[in-house]
Amino acid sequence: MREKEKTTSILFVRHGQADFPQDRLYCDEREDPPLTAEGLLQAQRAAALLEGQSIDAIYSSPMQRTRTTAEQIAARCGAQVIFDPKLKERPFGIWDGLYFDAIARDYPEQFQAWKKDPVSFVPEGGEPIHAHMERVKMAIRQIVENHRGRRIAVVSHVGPIRMCLTDALEMPLTSYRRLTIDYASVTRVDYGSKQNNLVYMNISGKV
Numbered sequence: 001m002r003e004k005e006k007t008t009s010i011l012f013v014r015h016g017q018a019d020f021p022q023d024r025l026y027c028d029e030r031e032d033p034p035l036t037a038e039g040l041l042q043a044q045r046a047a048a049l050l051e052g053q054s055i056d057a058i059y060s061s062p063m064q065r066t067r068t069t070a071e072q073i074a075a076r077c078g079a080q081v082i083f084d085p086k087l088k089e090r091p092f093g094i095w096d097g098l099y100f101d102a103i104a105r106d107y108p109e110q111f112q113a114w115k116k117d118p119v120s121f122v123p124e125g126g127e128p129i130h131a132h133m134e135r136v137k138m139a140i141r142q143i144v145e146n147h148r149g150r151r152i153a154v155v156s157h158v159g160p161i162r163m164c165l166t167d168a169l170e171m172p173l174t175s176y177r178r179l180t181i182d183y184a185s186v187t188r189v190d191y192g193s194k195q196n197n198l199v200y201m202n203i204s205g206k207v
C-alpha cells in the first residue's frame with residue numbers, strides 16, 4: 001500500500017479588527033494601530049479554534065495588530081512567536097495613510113488605473129504586487145523548510161494571506177481579490193512536495 005505523503009500544515013490567521021478607519025490605506029511605516037476591543041475578542045476566538053492542534057510554532061508580522069493576535073494564540077497553544085517582517089502588508093507609497101476618497105480626488109487617473117488593473121498598477125513608491133508575492137512566498141517557503149511535517153500558525157494581513165493562497169493553489173494573480181479573508185479568520189493549507197491542498201478557508205468561531 002502506498003504511504004500517504006506527509007504534509008506541512010500552515011494555518012493562516014488574519015489579525016483582528018484594528019483601531020483604524022476601514023476606508024483608509026494603512027501606513028505601517030508611520031502608524032501601528034492596536035486592536036479594538038472587538039478585535040481582541042476576535043483574536044481570542046481564533047486562538048480558541050487553534051487550541052489543542054499541536055502547533056509547532058507561530059510566525060507573525062511584527063505589527064501591533066498581528067503581534068497581539070499571535071500572542072493570544074500563543075497563550076492558548078503554548079508555541080513560540082517568531083516575528084518576520086516579510087509577512088507585513090504591502091506598502092502603497094505616496095498613497096499610504098490616505099482615505100480612498102482622497103485618492104480618487106487627488107489622483108483620479110491613477111485611481112482609475114488601479115481599479116481597472118490592480119495587478120499591474122503601482123502607486124509611486126509602492127511595492128509592485130509581484131514583488132509582494134515573492135516576498136511572502138519566500139517567507140512561507142522558509143517556514144515549510146524549517147518545520148517539515150509539522151503544523152504552523154502564520155498570523156498576517158489580508159494582502160499577504162491572499163498572496164499565499166493564490167500561490168499555493170496556482171491561481172492567476174488577477175483573481176486574488178476573489179478570496180475573502182475576514183478578521184481573525186483561519187485558513188489551512190497543507191503543503192506537499194508535489195501539490196498543496198486547501199483544507200478549509202475563512203473559518204471563524206466563538207469562545
